[in-house]
Amino acid sequence: MTTQPSRETASKRSRRAEPINKRTFKNGKVTFWFQIDVGTKPDGSRDRERFTYDTQAQARREYRRITTEVAAGKYVKLLDITVTEAIDQWLNGRRGIRRITLQGYRNDLKPVRRRMGGKKLRQITKADGDGLVEWMLTEGRIDPRHYRPDSLMSQVAELIGQHPEGISAARIKTAFPDNDIHTCLSGLIRSGRVTRPRRAVYVLAINAQTHRVASGVKPVTVRSTLTTFGMVIQSYVDKGALPRNVIALVERPTDDINEDDDDEQAKSWTVEEVETFREAVRNERLYACWLLSCYGARRSEVLGVRWTRFDATALKVRRGRVAIGKETEENLPKSRRSRRDLPPPADLAEALDKLKALQQAECTALGTPWTDDRLIAVDETGVPIRPEYYSDMFQRLRQRAGLRRIPLKGLRNTSVSLMLKLGIPVHIVAAWHGHDPALSLGVYSDAQPEDLRAAGAALFG
Template sequence: MTETPAKKTRRAEPIDKRTAKNGETSYHFMVDVGTKPDGSRDRPRFTYRTMTEARREYRRITSEVAAGTYIRPLDLTVDEACDEWIEGRRLRRQVTRNNYINHLLPARRFMGGRKLAQLTKADGDALVTWMLTQGRVDQRRKVDPDSLSSRVAAFVALHTEGVAAQAIQAEFPGQDIHNPLSALVRAGRVARTGRAVYAATETAAVERGVKPVTVRSTLTALSMMVQSYVDQGRLPRNVIALVERPADEIPEDDDAVDAAKSWTVAEIEQFRTAAEAHRLYACWLMSTYGMRRSEVLGMRWSRFSDAALKVRRGRVAVGTETEENLPKSRRSRRDLPPPAELAAALRALKKVQRTECLALGVAWSDDRLIAAHADGTPIRPEWYTDEFQRIAKAAGLRRIQLKGLRNTSVSLMLALGIPVHIVAAWHGHDPAMSLSVYSDTHADDLKAAGAALYQ
């Protein structure tokens, strides 16, 4: 009588054990998780070190596949994910793109080679600690080791007692060693110890951290990048959103407490008086009325009339170049009725520029930029900021940033009782920004508030 072979039973959990040549064991299984773009089965292999871990993951993965919530692990490093995210954003302004790139640089330096799907909150916390203690890049140390400067520095370091410039020149015949030496002295890598005698200095870079505001900018950009993959269904959650943002330190000295981001009425009047003789007085008035630097530098005569200054474009610095583009936001596009003094100053500047064009033999065009030098070349954003500081310093005013004029404009309008939605509309931003970011309180405001409380 022929025996019937025993029927092979199907395993409830098809997990196989594998023993490698070195004796290490692992456990693996394969699961259908969907279909590939070409229509074939997507059946990846999952491998774990223990049977317990393999069983737990098999149950989790099959349950998620059945529920339609399974997310295949993302096989991208942080560097690759940053590149893909930036490339996929349709950014109108190059300066915005550059800002994202710069904000992500610390994260890429610290964990660029890590798999994005393997990041944890602890990794985000470690990034914050590293940035606050060691994250600053010393630009003076970013040198090419094969450059002439580096080779000169290495030669000088060989002579502990110092070496004469003549000997250095003999070591590098036919090459100008004076400019590299001057650069090395400015960078602190070489010291001039005597007449034409140079010695090496301590070149070890001092580890320093960055400010909390820089850390917050990096975390914001990194969290936006990670969240985009969560929204695509390629990551289960955004662990960077769980990282606590560092707060700014509270200063203890009186000078730091008194430091403000805007001027008082008396100080702004003092600045306006000091700038009155300046050729670009009309531009400084536009700044004191709260216009952004990009809006002042992007304003053309064709958009000015006694009825309105039409904010339609902006000019910003992008590296060593400038970019003229649409305003920062939809709210930034606005028509501002210029006050009488501003309209008069603009008409006076227009007359001056017409005279300059006539003297240079250049045809006048209303498409010309208002913020331009006498020869018609556009004002560089950096020059405009530096010139503001020169005027303020000559007038003996407290140092604030150029954007402090915008803060001043918002604060003074709010102090005059102008409704916040009108203040926001004038400055081209959200009303919440007027109160939380741009407004500033001065001692006189606090004094008046206290005096009026029980009167």
């Protein structure tokens, strides 16, 4: 009589049939591994891969999953490259985009390189993404390069410290002729190491820190990093090199709202505030440029327009100048809609004519020949204004006028909001500012308190 094997015996035989091997190291650590064919190499030979796990149960589970996927033709062979290598490959493959966009991607991915650059790309988990978010929000702003003795910031701070009475920006530039001193000084002021008691004069801050205290970045910076890093991961998922995009599962942090700060979310001014600013900068040399910003032009457009593109009938927006690291690049506008001809209002045309005459007189005094292909936004010597300097100058003028703090881009938001408030059709507002009509309503428009009061008062008469 033949006896049937018990269920337990059959289960043991089935498990033994799985080629799970055990390995014990000298230090006592035990691992479990197996080898299977996962495909065919380009030369026609079999592609045999080895897998190692810490527990036997995990090895069995993964063996069944992998063999099932191989049999169904769905197995994805994971890459054996680091996160830094994956980022470099992705950036090198980005073609057909502007340099400023590519530089933005590089900046977004810097925290990823610092946090997990040496880790294998195939080992990245959602927990790693969550850890990146927490680290950026608490410690991500630390940049030890700024505090190295051999860094430009430390050398400039040391020079300023040698002049307790103050040192001018011109003397600092003379000491470091081949460096972007204005950007360096702006960074020193933001970090609290240097103060500016009066225009173009700098002194070392009282109790200035020689090292940076750990601090986090804003949630919007974290969201930008996660978006770009998610694009990197998704590109490998699309190529079949990764099974899924784990960064897409990471929850994005929201902006902190301070209920006691009424101006925290201000992104535009009222018409009275704009008029105050226009009056405050009327005697500034670049008054025409500030007027152009008040009329909604982008910073890149203000700094990229040339005199050949201006006459009494039209100001033609054809180029833009943007900062890319220490360099400044002049290129095509941001989009097709950005290419436009703006009939200059009377006050803007008058201000531009005065600025042109002033620059011609400056060229005569310097013995420099005048040409109409010069940029409009230049200093007294004809050197183009850097984008960062233009933004910093706006904040100084804004503060001197006693106005609420908004970014330079807030002038563009203000222009859109005030045009819409005047009843100008949205498609005309969008055409003036060089963007899609949906952006005029959803991004750039901003309701002021008086608008809300009028809306509430009109509801029931």
